[in-house]
Amino acid sequence: MYPPTWPALGTTQSQALADDWKIFTYAALAVALLVWGLIAFAALRFRRTARNAQPRSQRDTNGPLEIAWTVAPLVLVIVLFGVTYHIENDVERLAPNAPVQIAVNAYRWGWTFRYLHGPTINGNLNAPPEMVLPLGQTTEITVSSSDVIHSFWIPDMLFKRDAIPGRVSSFDLTPSKPGTFLGRCGEFCGLGHATMAFRVRIVSPSEYQHWLAYEATQ
Amino acid sequence: MSAAALPRVTAPERHDILSWITTTDHKRIGILYMGTTMLFMLVAGLLAMAIRTQLARPGETLIDAHTYNQIFTLHGTAMIFLVIAPFALGLANYLIPLQIGAPDMAFPRLNATSYWMFLFGGLIVFGGAATNEGAAAAGWTSYVPLSEISISSGLGQDFWIVGLAMVSVASIITALNFVTTAFIFRAPGMTMWRLPIFTWEMIATALLIFMAFPSLTATLLMLFVDRRLGGHVFDPAYGGSAILYQHLFWFFGHPEVYVLILPYFGVISEVISTFSGRPMFGYTGMVLAAFAIAGLSMGVWAHHMFTTGAVNNPFFSFVSFLIAVPTGIKFFNWICTMWGGAIRYTTPMLYAIGFLMNFLLGGVTGVMVASPPVDFQAQDSYFVVAHFHYTIAGGSLFALLAAVYYWWPKVFGWMLDERLGKIGFWLTFVGFNVTFMPMFFMGLFGMPRRAYTYADAGALPALNLTATVGSYLMLIAALLFVANIIVSARRRVPAGNDPWDANTLEWATTSPPPEHNFESLPPIRSARPLWDLKHPRSQAVVVKVAGAP
């Protein structure tokens, strides 16, 4: 059902998030490889040997070099901030009048999904609840909590949002892949935290209508 | 005031147990501090082994959820508050007066008071485990409402609060002492811009402690009022706010992580400079970078709160990114210090290079999680566990071990065994990376931190087993370290004053130093007075540049 391997990226938002992951991973690795290389080179090249018995220089400053390695990283992080700013804006934008709206309430240790004009799904540790979403339709999720802080986290969608008592917080998901994804609590909440799970099942819009009709009869 | 002659030490030296309890000598307090943190580290390390053993395979039932929650809470609390930070305070206690050519700290009695408050505070935190419902189990962050009395009714949480409050006040006192000592008690000619880098980093650390720890003390007090005196500071039902706690806590908590690293930047600078046989490259840049990090770290606290949806993510993201710049300056300066030197591969130098390698990965992944879109997945997952262990364990802990091997001969007068030390280094280095590298992937794949078990699915079991194997390698290295101390103590190879051919004043006195530290001081004309003494021909050059900042 949910092989915990590379995230499946089940929403359009998660594709933007994955872009951010990629850009930052490549940037981080590039910088790390460069600096690792410099460290390794200096460490090996300048080890004390019979031929390199004495330090060859006592020079301890180099103005242009020092300015360069201050300015270059500064430019890099400003560029990275630009990237991050745009992607975060895309991901957090709330569509007006989302066709599906769900109020999520977290508690120790389970979840309640209250669909606007629809069913209420309840579940606990023994029977994780399932959230059914229509493919391609934007869903607005509003999270809150009735006891301690939890976090609504779907690893396959690269996203979590904390459920905080006394606060509500909203975000959009636009499912782009059918399938069942595991969700879990992302903020430590006590004894049941490790197994405080739920499922998200993404189905075609017609199946979603069937499901709504079926739930209405329950 | 003419600080011409500093106050003198007059009383004769004693060695009975009572003399250790009543001592106000900065060197003895330093040894007490460091020894205590070593014992606390032993406990915290064994707790970590319990965690890794439990997580070796999915569905393990060795440890139940409640015990597991206590274990990781104590592990985190102890490592942060009782090991990494106070070891640096102990080391600085020992070194600052020696490095600046002073006979003692500015406030010796206050200094001793801070040690005893730290010791008893730490014991109280651990003592919580002896209460009915066990130790605190809400994580080292103890977020409300989880840590409120309605949810965590156990006394262990209260022990945690009052114990840490004592540790917190002790840290503030010590910071005050460091700054006063470094400002006022410097030897003639030891201008601020000739201070050893370690002392500079400790001044920056002390400044951070001033700014951050009062927030911790206040937060703990508020939590205590909520729990024991019926307050509702953080209770949303009465208009309190759970988010307020996070603001207050991280306002302390983020500067705290720089309290955990800046002293060790100082250690690494001293070690690399000594064993490369070169001066610290970019001294001024190094000092300014330390203060830039300290200043910027005051403006990044809510990057721990990106997923709350309650803070201005771009502001904190941007300031967090900026910290990469001064950290980068430090890295390049360390590399240039090695460049053109004749590097001697002793155990401390190996640990220093291990530090550079590990901390770099901790640093670049730090930039990653400072990007909110990355953090939305990484927050509270094993990705951040890997990230901060690369900085605190792969970084600070490696530097701590470098410090132990480097200054041991000065403190005790005899050398640690180099061969055992090097074997220990390679075991620690390999074990560390085998333990924590898989955690980046666990986190990306969706494993939450602070979970006592996980599903038998996908790559998680294999990754976890790898991590556990790595942790046992580190355990063997820890045992080797203990063996090294025992073996070397028997052999007692005398260290002499200056076994490493070092630069700074602490190596100008005997090992161990006399109670009043120095019989005589060499002239101080640069940041490397001892090197000047050993290389008289270079003196002229040094004096010329010494006037510059």
Added chain:
Amino acid sequence: MTTARGLFISSALFTGVLAIAYWIVAHEPAGTMMLGFMTAALSTVAIYMFFAERDADLYADRPDATMREAAGEHVGTFVTYSPAPFWIGLALSGLVLGLVVAPAAAGLGIVALLFLGGLLIVRSR
């Protein structure tokens, strides 16, 4: 002492600017308050140092000072042993534990502490 003073002045300026910037960007009271408090605290030290240390002339701040010219003046002695710190630490632990556990336990603890403290003072004389 110019450098030391500058350290606090620039830190106060930095946190002050940070507080204002944070308020403008985030409009969030908790953080702004704390940055404001921090600025006030750093300014207090900075102002103190400005007035109290303006005339300070330390041999340590003269790049060419020698040990010889600094020697001679006797300004005091360091305390090498004191029973007070240990006693203060124990007493504080008793106090905070008493707050948490039970006043009765704290009472017993205080009697034991007084005894121990007295013993220490007598022994260390």
